[in-house]
Amino acid sequence: MSSPVRIETAPHTAGAVASALRGIDGILTPGDAGYDQARLAWNLAADQHPAGIAAPEHLGDVLRIVRAAALVGARIAPQSTGHNAMPLAQGGLDDALLLRLHALTGVDIDVERRTARVVGGTLWRDVIAAAAPHGLTALHGSAGDVAVAGYVLGGGLSFYGRAHGLAAHSVRSFDIVTSFGELVHASPDSHAGLFWALRGGDGGNFGVVVAIELDLLPIADVHAGFLLWDISAAPVVLPAWRSWTEGLDRAVTTSLRMLRFPPLPELPPFLSGRSLVIIDGAVLAEDDRAAELLGPLRELQPELDTFARMPAIGLLDVHMDPPVPSAGVSDHLMLGALGDEALADLLAAAGPDAIGAPAIVELRQLGGALAEPEDAALSRLDGEYTLLAIDMVPVPAMIPGAFARVSAVAEAMRPWADGAPYLNFVETAGGAAGSFQIEAIERLHRVRALYDPMRRMCAAHPLPAMPSRPAPAV
Numbered sequence: 001m002s003s004p005v006r007i008e009t010a011p012h013t014a015g016a017v018a019s020a021l022r023g024i025d026g027i028l029t030p031g032d033a034g035y036d037q038a039r040l041a042w043n044l045a046a047d048q049h050p051a052g053i054a055a056p057e058h059l060g061d062v063l064r065i066v067r068a069a070a071l072v073g074a075r076i077a078p079q080s081t082g083h084n085a086m087p088l089a090q091g092g093l094d095d096a097l098l099l100r101l102h103a104l105t106g107v108d109i110d111v112e113r114r115t116a117r118v119v120g121g122t123l124w125r126d127v128i129a130a131a132a133p134h135g136l137t138a139l140h141g142s143a144g145d146v147a148v149a150g151y152v153l154g155g156g157l158s159f160y161g162r163a164h165g166l167a168a169h170s171v172r173s174f175d176i177v178t179s180f181g182e183l184v185h186a187s188p189d190s191h192a193g194l195f196w197a198l199r200g201g202d203g204g205n206f207g208v209v210v211a212i213e214l215d216l217l218p219i220a221d222v223h224a225g226f227l228l229w230d231i232s233a234a235p236v237v238l239p240a241w242r243s244w245t246e247g248l249d250r251a252v253t254t255s256l257r258m259l260r261f262p263p264l265p266e267l268p269p270f271l272s273g274r275s276l277v278i279i280d281g282a283v284l285a286e287d288d289r290a291a292e293l294l295g296p297l298r299e300l301q302p303e304l305d306t307f308a309r310m311p312a313i314g315l316l317d318v319h320m321d322p323p324v325p326s327a328g329v330s331d332h333l334m335l336g337a338l339g340d341e342a343l344a345d346l347l348a349a350a351g352p353d354a355i356g357a358p359a360i361v362e363l364r365q366l367g368g369a370l371a372e373p374e375d376a377a378l379s380r381l382d383g384e385y386t387l388l389a390i391d392m393v394p395v396p397a398m399i400p401g402a403f404a405r406v407s408a409v410a411e412a413m414r415p416w417a418d419g420a421p422y423l424n425f426v427e428t429a430g431g432a433a434g435s436f437q438i439e440a441i442e443r444l445h446r447v448r449a450l451y452d453p454m455r456r457m458c459a460a461h462p463l464p465a466m467p468s469r470p471a472p473a474v
Contacts, residue, residue, distance in 0.1 A: 024065075027052045027053065029051065042081040048088065048098060057103045065099065067180075069456075076456055077098050077458045078101060078209065079099065080100075080121035080149055084154070086329065087428060101121030101147070105123075106122060107119070115216060116213070118212045123145055124316065127148060128312065135220035138216050139158040139164055140167070145323070152212060153204070153209065154461075155168050155381070155422060159254075162365065166378065169199065174186045174198050174213075176206065179452040193446070194447055196375065196447070199376035199378065201436075202423055207452065222282050222309070222315055223308065224307065224314065225310070226306050228270070229277045229278075229300070230277070233277055234352055235352070238256065238351075250369060251284040251293070255279070255319070255364040256362070261274055327394065331406040333410050334382055334383035334387075334418060336385075336418030337384055346412070346413060357405065359391050360389065361389050363385045363387060366385060377440055386422055391406050433464045436464065
């Protein structure tokens with residue numbers, strides 16, 4: 001590692017940081033025109049009030065702004081879209097510069113090497129659109145408007161995951177601007193410790209990721225879609241799906257959701273005002289084999305069945321995530337095997353007869369390649385299913401009630417919790433506790449001591465405290 005330029009600054013109060021940032025080119029501070037619009041995250045429930053905001057368009061802007069922020073004692077909070085912004089807002093940003101990367105974008109596809117170099121805040125939809133003409137795709141998530149960087153730095157759970165693992169494990173290298181304003185290239189051969197930490201260790205703790213090179217998959221089209229029932233069928237569909245997922249071919253990755261939609265005219269009629277059960281996902285197999293695998297679910301006579309061969313880019317729309325910024329809160333657990341008692345508890349909390357259930361309660365299927373260890377900060381996903389409960393909050397006054405509803409679902413399922421939480425689904429400050437093994441936490445702290453010894457970087461999920469080890473016996 002080359003010796004970085006050490007910028008020594010005295011501690012600053014939040015008010016002093018905001019005053020010091022005022023007037024720096026490219027930085028908005030409270031009271032400036034455009035500040036209130038710029039502070040909005042994709043999750044509109046995250047009420048962010050940083051000391052300053054910058055939206056760099058070029059690498060040179062990032063370097064200049066990070067160095068300027070360091071000189072005035074500001075912490076630095078990288079953010080692309082802000083889908084997982086709630087923990088950052090809860091943690092407090094009044095002494096921090098919010099570095100929005102949504103204007104720093106670009107994709108280069110290397111067809112021969114089957115890789116993509118993705119700049120800063122680039123969205124998955126743009127990456128998949130660039131790869132598709134070459135018969136390639138990537139381990140993207142369920143929504144095309146999520147930025148690659150934040151998704152990968154938290155692990156990256158894909159509908160291709162049971163066959164191909166976590167997206168973080170597909171990364172070949174990162175370019176990162178440290179809190180000193182130094183550009184570092186991290187790969188297995190250069191800054192290897194930092195490379196290890198960025199693969200699932202929530203990279204905002206270590207610097208500003210300005211580019212990622214990742215492997216692509218030779219997939220031009222995929223058998224994917226969803227099956228839909230009225231929520232009254234949940235007591236039959238849920239245990240059938242559970243049994244179907246046990247020992248399932250790793251070519252299949254699916255989720256099951258119990259959904260409650262308000263009667264909105266912008267929703268299609270089959271969703272508007274209805275409560276539903278939906279199973280969706282992808283099957284990496286030829287059509288005959290896919291039909292054979294899906295057969296037990298189709299025997300349950302879904303109202304709608306859209307599973308079919310589609311261009312790989314179509315998988316971005318199968319999950320029907322909100323297409324525009326929305327306000328919501330969530331809770332999450334990693335679950336082990338789901339016996340009949342666990343399913344009964346879930347149905348009581350979110351099934352057809354549940355009172356006050358949140359808008360979305362989702363199980364995602366794990367296992368397969370997702371459970372196979374890799375030399376990365378997030379080595380594997382424990383557990384057999386993820387649980388994610390989400391409720392929408394059209395107005396801020398509804399946030400406490402929504403938190404209570406999603407927390408009630410999580411508490412109902414807590415007896416069945418098994419495994420470390422998945423950070424991209426954690427939306428509470430301090431949620432990284434329990435996400436890493438003791439050895440990994442110690443290694444993450446050692447990496448941070450090299451690249452951010454003054455702890456200027458602030459992430460959605462700060463590193464857990466260094467664990468205390470028992471004193472040796474005498």
